[in-house]
Amino acid sequence: MRILTFIIFLCSTIYNISCFNYKGGLLWKAEEVDFISTQCQESIKLFKENLCTNGQDDIWALQMLDASSKIPIGILSYNFGELGNFNQCLKIKSKNYVIMGKYCLGNIAVNTSAIDEDSIYIKSHMYMKTVLTKITVGIKLNGNPTMAICIPSNCTDDDAKKLMSSPELGVSVQSVICQTIENVYPELTKEAIVAISVLSTLILIVILSTACDLLYSNKIENLHPILLAFSLYANGKKLFKIPRRSSNLSSLDGLRVMSMVWIVMLHSHSVYTSGPVSNAKDIVNFTNSFMSMIFINGDLACDTFLIIGGTLITFVYFKRQNIHKGNYKMSVSVVLKHYLHRYLRLTPPLAGVVFVSATLLRYMGSGPKWPYIVNNFEENCKVYWWSALLYIQNIFNVDRMCVGHSWYLNVDMQLYFFSPLILWLLKERTKTGIGILIFTSLLSMSVSFIRGYVEELSGVRSTYYSKSSSDVYMNTYYLKTETRATPWLMGIILGYILSGKKYTEIRLSKKIIFPVWFLSLGVMLTCVFGGHNTLRRPEYFRLQNAFYLAMVRPSFALSVAWVIWACSTNHGGVINKLLSLPIFQFLNKFIYSMYLLHVTILYMIVFASKGPMYFSVFYLSYWFWGIFMLSFGLSIIWVLVFESPMMAIEKIIFSS
Known part of the structure; x- marks a missing residue:
């Protein structure tokens, strides 16, 4: 039943997209229901306009749609690890608006007891339901299915979580991780700078100790052993012998x-x-x-x-x-x-x-x-x-x-x-x-x-x-x-x-x-x-x-x-x-x-x-x-x- 619900969920959210007779999917939820932030609603409206007008030379909406999860091949083989296109989403930048791509990955939880049997989503996929109810897993799988969406960067993580949820299907998002280009390539923190400095110093000590070993160990009789402790040459001989x-x-x-x-x-x-x-x-x-x-x-x-x-x-x-x-x-x-x-x-x-x-x-x-x-x-x-x-x-x-x-x-x-x-x-x-x-x-x-x-x-x-x-x-x-x-x-x-x-x-x-x-x-x-x-x-x-x-x-x-x-x-x-x-x-x-x-x-x-x-x-x-x-x-x-x-x-x- 979890497999069935997840498939119907993907069909009803991702594939119900029609620019001229739009009655389903994530965009419909965002536009008709007041449950996400105002700035995200505005961006979603721009998304739909850009998508339906082909965007001329600015196809950021199409790129976002393309980078989001679709129904994966082999879902009956439990292909629940759909990740979308991570790199494509993060590279998106509108030429006409202050909109960039934000990649969000959600862990989907399915509660079959909460499904609304009268929902239009369920009714629109009755044939699929009839076929797929014969499929049983027999065991509890490790982890939950994942779903990725690429949304405008001014939408919050909570917005993404709400967009991916579907109460009619008993589908909720347990957790969501959103990333932008700034998150993926962050600036060095103070701790990171200290770590690089410490490791660089350690490497320098190794180089100096090795040089001391190669240049002076045969010339100076009473060379203190501590000077050779970090020598690659001395330690390497012991290691490979x-x-x-x-x-x-x-x-x-x-x-x-x-x-x-x-x-x-x-x-x-x-x-x-x-x-x-x-x-x-x-x-x-x-x-x-x-x-x-x-x-x-x-x-x-x-x-x-x-x-x-x-x-x-x-x-x-x-x-x-x-x-x-x-x-x-x-x-x-x-x-x-x-x-x-x-x-x-x-x-x-x-x-x-x-x-x-x-x-x-x-x-x-x-x-x-x-x-x-x-x-x-x-x-x-x-x-x-x-x-x-x-x-x-x-x-x-x-x-x-x-x-x-x-x-x-x-x-x-x-x-x-x-x-x-x-x-x-x-x-x-x-x-x-x-x-x-x-x-x-x-x-x-x-x-x-x-x-x-x-x-x-x-x-x-x-x-x-x-x-x-x-x-x-x-x-x-x-x-x-x-x-x-x-x-x-x-x-x-x-x-x-x-x-x-x-x-x-x-x-x-x-x-x-x-x-x-x-x-x-x-x-x-x-x-x-x-x-x-x-x-x-x-x-x-x-x-x-x-x-x-x-x-x-x-x-x-x-x-x-x-x-x-x-x-x-x-x-x-x-x-x-x-x-x-x-x-x-x-x-x-x-x-x-x-x-x-x-x-x-x-x-x-x-x-x-x-x-x-x-x-x-x-x-x-x-x-x-x-x-x-x-x-x-x-x-x-x-x-x-x-x-x-x-x-x-x-x-x-x-x-x-």
């Missing part, structure tokens, strides 16, 4: 890189399908397919990162204990250094993204939906930059996160805060420490189950059949440390096991190794594809979904834990050789910056689009690899400017 590793944890490099690939796949799919698409029906069909679960469940890669993070914390600490023969004490200074190291490692690259997002993002593109970037990414970072840099966004301003995908860093940093206490317990009270870790893991799983059951959450990230909204899913389960902690806690235990010599010297027979490998891979596949029925079935099973939410992450993490243990104890075979390839060691250096950059790049490309995109698995794959390579290229710059210099400075600070 792949040293031989003696560590038995080299498989972690491959796991990290593959997890990053999976995360980019997830976000490529979610952002691509959230933008204007000309065949949303194909998205519905693909999302209900079995193979779509590879994209939808890509967030399990974050659990791989969590278990790797937990593993490294305990492994490094207890290896250090072995070197110091158990005398490495967790003193106050050691704990502070522990925290400072982590903060300095993560924050500079993140601060760079936050800084650019808060000040310069609006100047990096334009398009019908570009204000979404400004109103969300930029405004959120202007207000809540501090919570992003304190890693507490998933607690205090969940609905207005700056750099939204940094939620993972919040979870990781909050868990890391408790690591000194956990390490002390494992060293001094080993059995008690392991008991607490197991209990906390079970508690986290219980919280996931309870929230999933109470809030009626879907087991997988889809709003097609879920009882609750995606915001509830994100705010009560997906972003929360207490529901994501189990993989990290498993990693803590795994790292402790791997640091002990007696555990790493265990040798298992092939009769045990092969079944466990198959079991582990089977559990992984079950976690990825097992929720398919939860996604595609209209019936909602509360207990099943809650149980899935409680078990999917621990189960997947346990399988990853086996992979790490097997590869670290020479039980990995071909898989260990694959994950330990030198190329992964190289790519691993860019993973963090890629994670920070790729989502912003995705949104910038999608919301700068001037027309709807076409969805297919081929285009999605093409899109994914393009985003991956672009993110990789930009991450090289980000590492050289933000990561590597701070690592060099940190080394200088701690060595002194």
